[in-house]
Amino acid sequence: MSEVSARKATKTVFRTVPPQEVSADRKARTWITRGGNFAVCYSEVEPGAVLAREDNPEEYMVILPPDGTTATIEAGSERIEAGSDSLTIVPPGASRIVATSKGVIARIFSKGSEDIMAKASNVEAYADGAPELAPPDLWPEPYDGYRLRHYxxxxxxxxxxxxxxxxxxxxxxxxxxxxxxxxxxxxxxxxxxxxxxxxxxxxxxxxxxxxxxxxxxxxxxxxxxxxxxxxxxxxxxxxxxxxxxxxxxxxxxxxxxxxxxxxxxxxxxxxxxxxxxxxxxxxxxxxxxxxxxxxxxxxxxxxxxxxxx
Known part of the structure; x- marks a missing residue:
């Protein structure tokens, strides 16, 4: 390590600050904190809450913690019932997450989701574009093509x-x-x-x-x-x-x-x-x-x- 640190760490304690997104029906509240190449979205949801992406440019990840949270996740013609304590990789394009219980849904988006990156609470910390970071190059597509992957x-x-x-x-x-x-x-x-x-x-x-x-x-x-x-x-x-x-x-x-x-x-x-x-x-x-x-x-x-x- 030879170069000076370029920026301080960002720490966000959810619930102590206002959320960046609140759904029209108030069933989902979402806090967004970004890095140079990604954003973390933490959502507190009620049953029936919808987290949708019309045309996401790259894959993103969905984490349901082991707290009882469940959700239906749809992408293209695919649909899965995601249980508590699970990870789902969602393919590019349109997708939709519908909460089927009260709980927490965490999503991780890459820099390609520009609208998410722009809403982050700490967006000003990256006004310089974070030139110290390696470029976020996409790795090769999965062997069997893009699809919902549930773990x-x-x-x-x-x-x-x-x-x-x-x-x-x-x-x-x-x-x-x-x-x-x-x-x-x-x-x-x-x-x-x-x-x-x-x-x-x-x-x-x-x-x-x-x-x-x-x-x-x-x-x-x-x-x-x-x-x-x-x-x-x-x-x-x-x-x-x-x-x-x-x-x-x-x-x-x-x-x-x-x-x-x-x-x-x-x-x-x-x-x-x-x-x-x-x-x-x-x-x-x-x-x-x-x-x-x-x-x-x-x-x-x-x-x-x-x-x-």
Whole structure:
């Protein structure tokens, strides 16, 4: 990491600020927080709430947490009943999500969804276009073409297993790591400070209380230094961790209450995607043709599950 941090992290605690969208029937309230190449939309919905896209240019992801939220998701001629604790990848074009219960729906959109990006609460933080980030190039189309892809997440978690259980999925334009929810706090002697030189990370937390420890890379001008950030943050919330910032996250408080963490990257991370068996839907999406020639600019201490065997 050799360059100065270009911007501070954005932290949004939903419900403490006004939503960016409220449906006409008031059945859906949506908060939007963006990074340079993606946006996270957190929606609180009532039964019958509709979240529709008339002609979305790229795939997007839909997360239903394990809180009882259910929804019908439609795209083209396809229709699925999405249960609680699931991930759905929605193809480009027209789509429609109808809530069939009260709960939370999280959606992740790429930079191609310009209308979503423009509505974000922190849009001014990216007025410069985020030139420090690698371009969000689309990866190749899925082997069997674009379609709805639905993943019930419970089948990818081991009950009573290790505290950190990564569940990584990707599309043509993004990658998510949906950690299995856990009830024991992170060991403060086993943290993982690291950074990403040319891409951002969003960490969406729907349960628990968190500290996203952040240290910015300094330059030669003392007046432009930013102090370390160790602020406690409530949930539901999201942090956009900028490129070049050293960071690590931990949930705090006593053991027992549930914590949840969803890490988001756009475009997909090549280091994760090229590690055989790590991305759970890797057989559905090809790697870029020049994958072996691409450098992945990340550094620092990595979690044990990120290290090669």
């Amino acid at each position: 019930p997440l419970a089948q990818y978690a081991t009950p009573g297993g290790e505290r950190i259980q990564p569940r990584v999925f990707r599309s043509t334009n993004m990658l998510v790591n949906i950690f299995a929810h856990y009830h024991t706090r992170r060991d403060t002697k086993a943290l993982s400070p690291h950074w990403h030189d040319d891409f951002e990370q969003a960490s969406l937390c729907l349960n628990g209380r968190w500290i996203h420890h952040t240290r910015y890379n300094w330059g030669s001008d003392l007046d432009e230094w930013w102090p370390d950030d160790h602020e406690e943050i409530d949930t539901p919330s999201v942090i956009i961790i900028p490129a070049r910032a050293i960071h690590t996250s931990r949930d705090i408080g006593p053991d027992g209450p549930e914590s949840s963490l969803y890490d988001i990257f756009c475009p997909p991370r090549l280091d994760f995607a090229s590690k055989k068996g790590f991305v759970l839907n890797e057989d559905e999406y090809p790697l870029p043709a020049n994958a072996s020639d691409r450098a992945v600019k990340t550094g620092g201490t990595l979690l044990s599950w990120q290290k090669p065997a």
